[in-house]
Amino acid sequence: MTETKLFNSEMKPSAAEKQEIVDFLFHNLDQFGDKKEDIEKAINYAIKESQSPGGFVLVNREGTEIACAVVVNETGMKGYIPENILVYIATHKNMRGKGVGKKLMTEAINTAKGNIALHVEPENPARYLYEKLGFTNKYLEMRLIK
Numbered sequence: 001m002t003e004t005k006l007f008n009s010e011m012k013p014s015a016a017e018k019q020e021i022v023d024f025l026f027h028n029l030d031q032f033g034d035k036k037e038d039i040e041k042a043i044n045y046a047i048k049e050s051q052s053p054g055g056f057v058l059v060n061r062e063g064t065e066i067a068c069a070v071v072v073n074e075t076g077m078k079g080y081i082p083e084n085i086l087v088y089i090a091t092h093k094n095m096r097g098k099g100v101g102k103k104l105m106t107e108a109i110n111t112a113k114g115n116i117a118l119h120v121e122p123e124n125p126a127r128y129l130y131e132k133l134g135f136t137n138k139y140l141e142m143r144l145i146k
Contacts, residue, residue, distance in 0.1 A: 008048075021059060022043065039088065043057055045073050053073075066092065068100045084114055
């Protein structure tokens with residue numbers, strides 16, 4: 001049985017659910033992931049556990065297992081910066097190639113109010129999913145790491 005659950009500032013995950021989502025993303029983002037602390041910060045931002053505009057987390061389950069999870073943060077901006085940024089999406093290693101990620105990404109697009117930006121490394125296979133869903137590469141991202 002497939003079930004998708006939405007978490008946000010009004011419907012927050014329990015501490016155990018949040019830890020399960022952090023662990024899932026950490027283990028399934030592969031080389032494109034971040035430290036658990038950073039993943040938890042993005043989730044806390046989305047559900048307004050920290051001072052933020054908010055956002056949402058979508059979790060798709062196949063039975064008791066997480067099959068896919070998405071974290072979207074609102075930017076608090078509009079126009080020159082998209083209203084949302086897709087921070088994380090990961091599909092369970094055993095569920096890849098079955099349309100689970102596309103389904104949850106489509107739900108995230110429909111849930112988000114306004115435009116969505118995301119960062120993806122050129123060699124990340126998820127890039128092709130984003131392009132199929134209508135994302136375009138308008139800018140070259142540059143960062144100054146201090």
